[in-house]
Amino acid sequence: MTKEVIKVRGGKKLTGEVSISGAKNSAVALIPSSILASSGKVVLEGLPEISDVKTLMSLLNDLNIETKLNGTTLEVDSSNAENVPLPNQKVQSLRASYYMMGALLARFKRCVIGLPGGCPLGPRPIDQHIKGFEALGVKVTNEHGAMYLEAENLKGATIFFDVVSVGATINIMIAACMAEGRTILENVAKEPEIVDVATLLNNMGADIRGAGTDTIKIRGVKELTGTRHNIIPDRIEAGTYMIAGAAMGEEFTVRNIIPTHLESLTAKLTEFGVDVDIHDDYAVISRPKSVTPINVKTQVYPGFATDLQQPITPLLFLGDQPSKITETIYPARFRHIDELTRMNGKIENNSGSAIIYPSTLRGADVAASDLRAGASLLIAGLMAEGVTTVHNVNHIDRGYTDIVEKLKAVGADIWRETIED
Template identity: 40%
Template sequence: MDKIVIEGGVPLKGEVAISGAKNAALPILAATLLAPGVHHLYNIPALADIRTIKRLLGIMGVKFEDGDPLVVDTSQLTGWMAPYELVKTMRAAVLVLGPLVARARQASVSLPGGCAIGARPINLHLKGLEAMGVKINLNQGYVEAKAKRLRGTEIHLDIPTVTGTENLMMAATLAKGTTRLVNAAQEPEVADLARFLVAMGANIEGIGTDTLTIRGVEALQPASYTVMSDRIEAGTYIAAAAITHGQVTVTNAPVQHLTAILEKLHDAGVRFIADESSVQVMGGGTLHGVDVKTLPYPGFPTDMQAQFMALMSVAKGASVITETIFEDRFIHVGELKRLGADITISGNQAVVRGRRQLSGAPVMATDLRASASLIIAGLAAQGTTEVHRIYHLDRGYARLTEKLTALGARIQRVPA
């Protein structure tokens, strides 16, 4: 197992290109199951989670040719089981449930795992599928689903679940009749999946809104599609540039989906210029503490909460960070405190009192975005920071050490 070693205190300088969005690529790969044939997918990031879902789809008979585009051949579906061994490492694997019941009329999918940041149950997925005519049975940790052709219906989601919206939208594309998803998630990655489904021939209205209307079709066709860029990766590099008082241009960025992040960074005193596809961060200025509350899109994303907390740990004054999406998403606080951060937790709020300087120390990553926060803090800390359990990072950041090294960071990945 590797670790990342950082010699902090170096302002980042240069240009970094953002990779494809993991949280769009995963459901899009699952959606290829809906249309037998050969798909061509561009801008797929090189991540551990992508390798996991490719292994999962491979079990079902899907064949791949690596490259850009990634060629996905779903002509022969030979299985419909998602085993615990794969699903336990990545909860997004549950996204094969909707496509499988729509195409194969059956599925057996292990209950999901993934990051240790709360329960995140899939009850809304199952409730929605049952309303569409799917018979659900929970058996020894597996969701066993069977159906004749799905039927369209109106589904009101209790909360705007992202993967729930995606699963039900995918299933509805091949249902008989019309499905309305009310209180649907509006995240850009959900909209990106919807546009891919439309490219395959699906009939979807309301893309990007909280009400999706899906008119089922008899069949879908393979498609070529370019996955959107990763807004969380973009936000992470912007935060890294800001905390080191660096001068960095973040390119291939989905700026139209960064509004909430950029507004808070502006309020915190980060100097930048943004256009349609890039953000130029300019060093200098003083960081100020600002309050943040995580919310569903278009609010401030929970996946940037930890990185913003790292930035606030060296800002002037205090900030209150409120987490409303997931419970147990302050696990990284203890590790940031090892670097000298002054953070107090009360329920779903963290009060961060900025310090002039952080100090390097050994720390341990607990989940994907917590890992990123420790990297950001380590870049600003004086001395050496060692980040352990970095396999979390491999799930969501492509070529992280290489990209940071190109920006001048003194960072290396070495055996632990």
């Protein structure tokens, strides 16, 4: 049996430019949202070329929805959609499959769907999603590993989320688009991807106000129709390449970014000593000549993104004193530490925080435990002496478009290989 790995020979300077693809965390919600269009086509432009997009297209096809992908443009025709159960392996491979719940409830008032999967980041309950659905009048049961959701009708409600959740905010916002009356969502997440999804839904005919603030107000409508929508750039992909540029860059340009989406990262890179030159829609990054240790604490947006906690970890080995990372969103999100230790990285893991000591990384065989851990290991490989072999590359391909080709084009010595498992 064979499998694919990514190999990196470290020590190469990154120069030139890389262009950022559409936002993964928008795409995985925008595609299910297209189900709400009972007439006309939804055309999504600028999608990332990642496996999650193909998985969601396959789920739509299971619902008798026509999809046509041409490069980064997806056409979706949901006019003949059929509400069939989705308790299958596709759902389990993708955590964001839970957005199918909100979309199918809005369109059909019922759905049967398997429990979501995705990256194993410790406990990530969907209790806030269920709380929101029940407030809209949905009966929720769990039988034999599948969720059964059904309502005679969706009715607007005021819902206060106990914790700030991007997934729950988007899911309930989608469902409430076609609920009777007015829905008010309080203590919601403010991420740019939420604004992106609200923009699509409003262009389809929804009435959503306040996306991007901590209160969203939705007045339900009876019908949504097709539209054309251009997805925002992926701020996590952008941040990943900015960190790679901070580690190994020399006048390294990251294009197609929205700088305000990256302010928390830019501030930390600058504090560390990285030369970051921000322009309207691009940034020029160079490796620091001297560094200052920093403390990084993940927070909900606009704070430092948890999705960039793993990628920034190897950069901190360049310090002359220890730096500290505190993870407040997913305390279990430190599985990359053992792998970085294999690469001669010295890290002290204290449940929920990590101390990163100055280290010279060396190539090793390592495995990606999840998407952003994979990105972390690739950045570490760029920095390391010798060759690093990264296993479980399927995680990386879930969220980064052509990452090997993009890095190769800016000077990295990186390639894919098929090996015996």
